[in-house]
Amino acid sequence: MAGAGATALAGALSACSGSTLGADKGSAAKSAKLTLPAYAKETLAKPDLSAPGTDPAYLRYPSTTPRSTKGTPGDGKKINAITSTWSLMPPGMASNSYWQELNKRLGSVLAMDVVNGNLGDGYAGKLEALIAAGDLGDMVWIPTNGGALSKPLQLMQAKFHDLTGYLSGDAVKDFPNLANLPTYSWKSAVMGGALYGPVVTYGRLGQVYVVNSKFWEPVGGIAFSSAQDFLDKGKDLLDAKRKKYVLEPAYVNHVHMFAEWHGATSGWRTHNGKLQHMFEQPEYAAAIEFGAKVFKANLFWPDANVADAIDKVAGGQQLGAYVQSYPGYRVDLQTQPFTLDVIVPFAATPGAKPVFDMGTGALGFTAIPTTVPKARIKTLLNVLDYLAAPFGSEERKFLDNGIEGRHYTMGLGGAIRPTALGKAEAVTTAQPVATLCQGPEYLYVPGNDTALRLAFATQKKLLAIAQTSASLGYYSDTALSKNASLTTTMYDLVSDIVSGRKPMSAWAPAVKQWRSGGGDAMRHEYGDAIAKG
Numbered sequence: 001m002a003g004a005g006a007t008a009l010a011g012a013l014s015a016c017s018g019s020t021l022g023a024d025k026g027s028a029a030k031s032a033k034l035t036l037p038a039y040a041k042e043t044l045a046k047p048d049l050s051a052p053g054t055d056p057a058y059l060r061y062p063s064t065t066p067r068s069t070k071g072t073p074g075d076g077k078k079i080n081a082i083t084s085t086w087s088l089m090p091p092g093m094a095s096n097s098y099w100q101e102l103n104k105r106l107g108s109v110l111a112m113d114v115v116n117g118n119l120g121d122g123y124a125g126k127l128e129a130l131i132a133a134g135d136l137g138d139m140v141w142i143p144t145n146g147g148a149l150s151k152p153l154q155l156m157q158a159k160f161h162d163l164t165g166y167l168s169g170d171a172v173k174d175f176p177n178l179a180n181l182p183t184y185s186w187k188s189a190v191m192g193g194a195l196y197g198p199v200v201t202y203g204r205l206g207q208v209y210v211v212n213s214k215f216w217e218p219v220g221g222i223a224f225s226s227a228q229d230f231l232d233k234g235k236d237l238l239d240a241k242r243k244k245y246v247l248e249p250a251y252v253n254h255v256h257m258f259a260e261w262h263g264a265t266s267g268w269r270t271h272n273g274k275l276q277h278m279f280e281q282p283e284y285a286a287a288i289e290f291g292a293k294v295f296k297a298n299l300f301w302p303d304a305n306v307a308d309a310i311d312k313v314a315g316g317q318q319l320g321a322y323v324q325s326y327p328g329y330r331v332d333l334q335t336q337p338f339t340l341d342v343i344v345p346f347a348a349t350p351g352a353k354p355v356f357d358m359g360t361g362a363l364g365f366t367a368i369p370t371t372v373p374k375a376r377i378k379t380l381l382n383v384l385d386y387l388a389a390p391f392g393s394e395e396r397k398f399l400d401n402g403i404e405g406r407h408y409t410m411g412l413g414g415a416i417r418p419t420a421l422g423k424a425e426a427v428t429t430a431q432p433v434a435t436l437c438q439g440p441e442y443l444y445v446p447g448n449d450t451a452l453r454l455a456f457a458t459q460k461k462l463l464a465i466a467q468t469s470a471s472l473g474y475y476s477d478t479a480l481s482k483n484a485s486l487t488t489t490m491y492d493l494v495s496d497i498v499s500g501r502k503p504m505s506a507w508a509p510a511v512k513q514w515r516s517g518g519g520d521a522m523r524h525e526y527g528d529a530i531a532k533g
Contacts, residue, residue, distance in 0.1 A: 034164065034193055037172035042180040044068065045392030047442075049452075053466075054459045055203060055330070057443035057452055058391070060414035068177055068393035073382035074108025080137030081110060081366075082130065083432040084117040086328075090429035098402045098425040102433070105398065106383055113137070114432045131159065136369040138380060141200065141435050143364040144188045153192045153480055160367040161374070162194040166381060175381055177388035182440060187473055188362035191480070198384045200363040200434075203441040205326035205462060206266070206356065209257050209343035212316040222341060227261055227290055227348035234299045237320060246299040246320040248309035251291060251498040252491045253323035254300075256357070258287035261348035266357035267469025268526060275470060275523045275530075279490055279511050283352075288507060290348070291498040314338045325359070326462075327441055330455065334444070335418075335427060339451045342458045345465060358468045366436050387437040396439055402426030415447035476525035482518035490514055 044066060047056030093099045093111070103109045115123045123143075130136055136159065142152070165171060172179045178198050185201040216222050219233040234246040247254055256266065264283035268275050278284050294300065301309070301319060312319035314336040321343065324332065332340055345354035368380055389395030401408045407422030418427065443459075445452040471479075493510050496502040511519075 034190055034195065035169045036183055036186045036190075037167050037181075037195075038170045038179060039181075039183045040173055040176065040179040042068065042176060042390050043392075044390055049443075049456050051456075051460055053463045054456060055205075055441045055443045056391070057456045059449055059452060061397075061410070061416055061444065061446070062392045063414060065392060065394045065397045068389045068395055069382075069386050072105070072107030073379070073386045074106040075376070075379045076108060077376075078109045078111050079106075079139065079380065079383060080113070081139040081141075081436055082113045082115070082126065082137055083139075083141045083435045084115050084123050085428070085432040085435065086117045087431055088428045089114060089116060090432065091425055096425050096429060097421075098407060098429050101398070101403055102429070105395075106386060108379075108383065110383070110433075111137075112432055112436075131155075134371075136371065138368065138372050138376075139384075139436060140367050140369065141364060142197070142367050144360055144362055151481065156191050156194075156196050156367065160196055160369055161372070161377060163197055163368065163377070163381075164195045166377060167195045167198070174378075175385040175388075177385045177390065177439065178381070178437075180390055180440065181388060182361060184473070185360075185362040188360055189365035190475075197365040197367040198381065198388065198437050199365045200437055201388075201440060202359065202361055202363045203325070203327035203330070204358050204361040205459065205466075206359040207253065207256060207323050208326050208329055208458075208462070209321050210310075210313065210324045210329050210332065210340050211321045211343060212313050212338050213341045214316040214338075215313070215320045222343050224343075224346050226346075226350075227258065231290075231293060231297060231299075234294070234320070235297055238297070238299060240298060240302075244318055245301045247294065247301065248306060248313075248319060248322040249300045249302070249304045250309075250323055251295070251300070251495045254294070255284075255287050255291045255494055255498065257323060257343075257345075258290045258294075258348065259284045260345040260356060261352065261354050262286045262290075263348075263353045263355055265355065265467055265469065268471040268523075269467075270470055275527050277514075277519060277523070279514055279519070285504075285507055286348070288494055288497055289504055291494075292500065292504065295498050295500060310336065314340065326459075330441070330443060333448075333451050333455060334446065335423070339448065339454065341454065342462075344458065344461045354465060356462045356466045358466050358472075360472065363435065384437040387433060388439050390439040391442040391444070393439075399433065399438075400426075400430060402430075411447055413447070417446060470530065471522075471526045474526050474529040476522045476529070478518050478521040478525055483522065486514055486518050 045058065045062040048059040049057035090096060115126045117123055181199055181201045185199045189195055189197055189199040211222055213222060219236050224230045237246055262283035264278055264281045264287060266278055268277055309319060309322040310332060313322050316338065329342065345356050347354050366384060368377060386395055389399065401416055402422050402425065407419055407426040409417045409419065411417045443452055443455055490510060493502065493506060497504055497507065
């Protein structure tokens with residue numbers, strides 16, 4: 001599981017920028033007509049807690065875990081895969097018993113080239129170099145809609161197999177675990193009217209404010225009457241001399257949290273009968289202004305490159321909150337020795353209607369380069385089908401935890417306890433593996449029923465005020481080609497304004513440039529798609 005969630009790749013892939021390939025102007029219409037993979041639900045373990053929209057929650061690990069696949073998916077040949085992690089890099093294959101066991105179970109050596117997704121443009125830069133060298137291997141993780149890659153559609157059409165025939169409609173049933181992936185997540189694997197690979201499904205709940213409640217106890221906990229109340233309590237907790245700060249220095253992520261308090265919609269919403277983007281919403285501008293106040297109050301950790309925010313928050317001594325994807329928070333609950341809580345969005349000002357933004361439900365997809373012979377495509381899809389095994393299966397138990405007695409032990413009540421070796425090998429290696437493909441989300445906090453029930457209850461609170469972008473499920477050619485670069489430019493300005501490098505007055509002119517540079521075109525294209533249903 002990508003513990004830090006979907007990351008915005010900074011930088012752009014320039015290797016295709018000089019391509020003579022023209023833009024596929026009909027890609028949106030083609031994508032809208034494509035038949036998504038048929039959904040065939042697979043339930044191997046009945047959840048202890050469940051509610052509409054929530055992740056299934058398990059208080060105990062199932063006592064029996066049947067296999068969800070047959071035979072060995074690999075063909076004995078090495079599989080070279082390019083993937084990413086958002087945590088510690090795993091030990092190399094030669095000294096990693098989890099990785100070695102995975103190879104045995106797959107029947108092929110999965111040689112992963114792992115790039116740390118927290119390193120700015122590291123992933124995009126890696127792909128740029130490999131494309132230039134003509135060395136994309138056998139599998140490549142592609143961020144949702146190409147992430148920050150330049151001309152992602154042309155890249156897919158030129159360098160990767162169209163897998164529509166293998167995955168669209170009932171064809172996906174040849175791969176039962178892939179057919180068990182939720183329908184909404186597959187939309188992220190569609191480009192130019194084609195399916196380019198198995199989706200990397202991800203929980204639909206978006207970013208959350210994660211805290212250790214003990215940090216906030218001196219000011220009465222994490223209940224806030226307004227944004228000003230949050231700011232005032234943060235000032236009371238600040239102790240710079242003891243290196244005790246309130247927030248990690250991820251300015252854009254924090255503005256997103258503040259925007260939810262003010263009632264801004266992430267992405268697009270319908271306002272006065274017209275689509276309105278987040279950047280145009282006055283509530284988002286108010287969130288940026290509040291972020292600048294938080295910065296001036298010195299609540300952010302002073303080193304913008306802090307790498308261990310999760311540990312500082314979990315320890316309860318140095319940081320009060322960090323922003324995490326909800327699926328990442330689920331992982332943190334499993335790996336941190338403290339019960340972490342979440343600040344549910346509240347009204348920033350009297351009359352404000354707080355919201356919680358839902359995500360796209362995917363981290364992207366895994367594509368197969370055209371240099372791979374067509375005869376091998378099904379083998380690679382079978383390997384990805386293995387990686388997509390659901391909770392309650394033998395495969396998922398191994399993929400998430402490793403080898404029993406070596407990487408984990410079974411405690412009382414069926415609680416899985418990772419060993420020191422498990423934390424070093426299984427936890428770190430499972431993340432880049434899951435970035436290639438993984439099963440549907442679930443909630444399980446071994447040996448900590450309190451944390452699990454708290455997380456489940458929080459999900460219901462978030463879903464009660466949840467909203468999705470009006471554009472979700474619709475296509476825009478301009479968004480595909482320009483949204484990543486336009487968003488990066490605007491987010492850079494958000495960071496500059498929050499940190500005091502630029503004034504708030506710079507925001508309105510930037511919004512006008514965003515509109516003329518592609519924002520208005522996206523509005524028109526999404527509007528047409530929504531009108532056509």
